[in-house]
Amino acid sequence: MPIGIIGAGAIGTALxxxxxxxxxxxxxxxSRGPDSLQHLVAAAGPGLTATTVKEAAAEDIVVLAVPWRRLKDAVAATGLDDWSGRIVIDxxxxxxxxxxxxxxLGGRTSSEVVADLVPGAKLVKAFNTLPPHVLGANPRTPxxxxxxxxxxxxxxxxxxxTRLIERAGWAAVDLGRLATGGRLQQFPGGPLPTLSLLKEN
Incomplete structure (x- = not known):
């Protein structure tokens, strides 16, 4: 099944x-439509398709990769009131x-706030702790x-x-629930952002 990505900035593109x-x-x-992404699709080759936000949001796994200030508008552009049946990666x-x-955030984690925007979704916080150039690099190193x-x-x-992350070559570390793991991942404030850690093969 395809994976939908909403947001084609540095993180969305790298991922x-x-x-x-x-x-x-x-x-x-x-937000600008598929025609604005043709250069990106041409560079990535087969496997990457430019679509509308609504089409990307129709998939079983949807990635939110937009700036925080544009998050509500991006979610609204999907036209969805009920996200049941989807995993949303924040x-x-x-x-x-x-x-x-x-x-x-009123003392909550950012992903707890995001979860309220996508009611019914199973929300997973991931891919937020590395800068784009590291995220987009080959995850397998010597x-x-x-x-x-x-x-x-x-x-x-x-x-x-976790299985998706592992298939792509990274090493997944599950931190548990959003209230605890999400706080460890959160930037700023958490201890894990910007740490580029390696797991021995």
């Missing part, structure tokens, strides 16, 4: 290209341009596989995304 390199089918979208961090001011952290409140969804 899409890496998943395609691992043999996955990926539908990538942005790559976002609660800050961004133009001022990089940290959002007020010293080992690069670590991707994930957390979520549904064990089955965590397992499915």
């Amino acid at each position: 899409g290209e890496r998943l395609v390199a691992a043999g996955e089918q990926v539908l990538i979208s942005n 790559t976002t961090n609660p800050l961004g341009p133009p001022d990089f001011k940290v959002a007020d 010293a080992g596989r690069r670590v991707i952290f994930l957390s979520g409140d549904d064990a089955g969804a965590n397992d499915r995304i």
